[in-house]
Amino acid sequence: MPRSGGVKQLTPTKNISSLLDNLLKGYDHKLRPSFGGEPTTVEIDIEVRSMSRISEMDMTYSMDCYFRQSWVDERLAFSDLEEAFTLSVSVLEKLWKPDTFIYNGKQSYVHLITTPNKFIRLYQNGRILYSSRLTINANCPMNLRDFPMDTQHCPLKLGSFSYTTRDVVYRWNKDRQVVIAPDLMLSQFDLIAAPSGDENTTRRAGEFSTLLASFYLQRHMGNFLIQVYGPCMLLVVLSWVSFWLNREATSDRISLGITTVLTMTFLGLEARTDLPKVSYITALDLFVWISYGFIFATIIEFAFVHVFTKVGSGEVYLSHSSSEADSEEDPDEELDPEVRIRESWL
Structure with missing residues (x-):
């Protein structure tokens, strides 16, 4: 008796494959969503898993985090499925994505073991969630006047490398901005706060939207x-x-x-x-x-x-x-014996 379960398992796969083919047909990943219209809003949230290598000598810090970006691309909206689905990392090369970089970063990388630690999730309204696991090494200007009773403020500044505010605007996620893992522990510091904000940075090419996060580190005594x-x-x-x-x-x-x-x-x-x-x-x-x-x-x-x-x-x-007293002793002691004899006859 044939099993009908196999057919049921293949049907969603065929539907998703055909859906992706239709969505990507004629899709130009070189153009941002709503090109020529309103700027694309990119929402960011960061979950910090660990912090290490906080160096006073180099004035740098390192952190391991989940870096999530989300934006709406109307060209990828669909109505055939009711739920969001996760796409392969290989599809990322076929989609437009923001060129986010870290202003005060020194050397950052994506984890690659056992495969690249990133994924894409596509929602019905065309919203894309792009998540990756990063290790970020960034500059941290330190004021050591109160060392070792000091509290350091290590910033993280990120934004678009090439898109000005006319094309891309960055915003923190309303529900979660900078989340600290509850099991995070540091050997020499306590992470007491991580406020966030946004601002516009003026560069030669124009005005750029940027996001700011600050990590307040109180040193152990x-x-x-x-x-x-x-x-x-x-x-x-x-x-x-x-x-x-x-x-x-x-x-x-x-x-x-x-x-x-x-x-x-x-x-x-x-x-x-x-x-x-x-x-x-x-x-x-x-x-x-x-x-x-x-x-x-x-x-x-x-x-x-x-x-x-x-x-x-x-x-x-x-x-x-x-x-x-030695110098005032009898001067006769210093005279020659013959002189002493003559003086005695005289």
Whole structure:
């Protein structure tokens, strides 16, 4: 007895294939929708899956996200089917799509394992949803004056590379603009906000529609408390031990002072290893220099104590007096024996 299920499964496939053939017949992917009329509105939404490689040295950040673009192309509207359907990535080359690029991007790419991570969904009214998984590396100008108690603002600016506002206008999706994955975790920062907005950017070719997203990153303090702040405070307290040492213990005080100064110098240099050579003082630099000042003050204090100890005990005065006394001794001791004999006869 023949199975009728196979025929039912083939019918929708044949319908969709014939529908696509009819839609793409005479379709020119080089022209945008409503060419010569109203500008095409492209709606954008981003779902951030992870963020990494936030570098103060290069002032860049990287994020893995789902990048979705949606627009209406009346040439692809249909009424034969009631539901939207997903198209193969190969069909993308036959359709018009916006030339979206990232203004402050450095090196971004689409994931290709195991196949290109992107898809197209076509709706009945001609709306196209184009989704892809991207890794975006972008510039993030950082102000490190409050480092490491700082909050950084990393922008993301995107728009069309060639279409001005007369042809393409970008808008954030009304239902979702920038969505942060609930399981997103960063090792050194907390992502506390991700506001979004839009603006027009003027370039030589005209005015371009652009979208803006900002990622506010608050730095964790735990690592710096353990590696910098804690050791610096302990070194300052350790330098105060010299106050309880005997003022005559010169070698002990000098050894302790030199050890704390060298260790503080090493901590100060190590704290700036991962920072760019900025021209201003950071909060961490200020703390290290204040700690260094306390340690240096203990060495200056020991120098005063040492000098006044010598003077107070009369050691300086006695050495000076003894040298004068030696010079004022009986001059006969310095005379030649023969001269002394002559003077005795006279």
